[in-house]
Amino acid sequence: MDPMCGRFNVTSDPLQAVFMELLDQNYPGPENFNVAPTSNIWMILGKLDTNTPYTTVEARWWLTPNWAKEISTKYSMFNARAESLEKSPAFKTPFRRKRCVVPISGFYEWQRTEDRKRPHYIKPGESNAMMLAGLWDEWRNPEDDQILTSFTIVTCEAADPIRFLHHRQPVMLGTNEVAIWLNQDTDVDLLHSLVRPRLPHSLEIVPVSNYVGNSKNNGAKCIEPVGSSHQIPPLS
Template sequence: MCGRFAQFSLPEALEAYFDVADGYDFPPPRYNIAPGSQILALRGGTHGRPNFVSLHWGLIPSWAKDRKFGYRTINARAETVAEKPSFRDAFKSRRCLIPADGFYEWKATPDGKQPYFIRLKDQSPMAFAGLWESWTDRETGEVVLSGTIIVTQANDLVRQIHDRMPVILGPGEFPAWLDPSAKAEPRLQGLLRPIDPAQLVIHPVDRRVGKPTNEDPSLILPLAAG
């Protein structure tokens, strides 16, 4: 499960990390993104060059009756993403990367749930494996682009808090994942594994992050001892 994350890297850092410079109007930094929000993503372009796009977080398949469907599809399990009706078509040809600077998970304690922030040790951007879809509102004709984050079994570090975590891909894996013509399911499925725990760092943060309306840089700071 991944139900909250942050996107705050500067545009130039994202363009450099993903090797894409298309003049996209990047959104402001976000430190507490909740389901139903608009999220930044990178999808394969029609001419072979990836492009940035804004997605509604919560995938809405083209056949869904209404956009409420997205409330239950913020995550797709790596083990079943190729089979589930909600995700299998997107897995074949509408894959994307979702930039992130870290994600939150909660651990049950005697004093209640304690949130933790997990990010890469070198503080570079993460790239969550994701899927995107296009859905048209039958009443208004509005076209909604939406997406989901693929999650897998937690590695040894994250497992201390939660049993699932986002699939985090490395730059060498971006081309294969974003290529809409790549149909080799075993190869794609092989990318959906937990990242090496040695690449991550984790620390407790303020419980204010539990309220989606709280949105400021202090949310990612380590909780003061005592």
């Protein structure tokens, strides 16, 4: 089956409000309308200091576990299946101790039809940004002692209203769930309740052109509609 959540969009318009609300700072940028795995983007982490509950770190979108011998793309590590978070050697410790939130403007998905795959842009219907559940880790290069910070996006079975696009979806968090996901003390059963097929906010699904299919292409042309969009209501 095709991989899920392999391309998304980060632009300052929706992300600025999120960074001001959670971090009291401007969105650092840069804008990228066509983020692909192995790109560097910003993630949000929780902090123990209650005066500044969140911090932001730029990280590579392709998890490299701390125990890995080297940086590798041999195995697909840009997504983490919710069903195997506590079974996978790469994900079980980050799931318990190193959870992150990845704020994005929206993501792309390709609907498979009889003759081709049709790209769609999926974005929040009302909220400023889409908050994705992620896991992160740090890997130390044994040759030069440099630290690589990386992350993966958690995915689950797709909620019924968007299953026509793909059989899986990224785990989206509601605004009030960000603190729950990032809190080190959150009960594991509550965490599992977040990583299930649901839509915490409405979505707008926009058909776009094949231009976005080439990860070297960028700019607003990636999200230009080529047909009518439709709204998907929240699903708890």
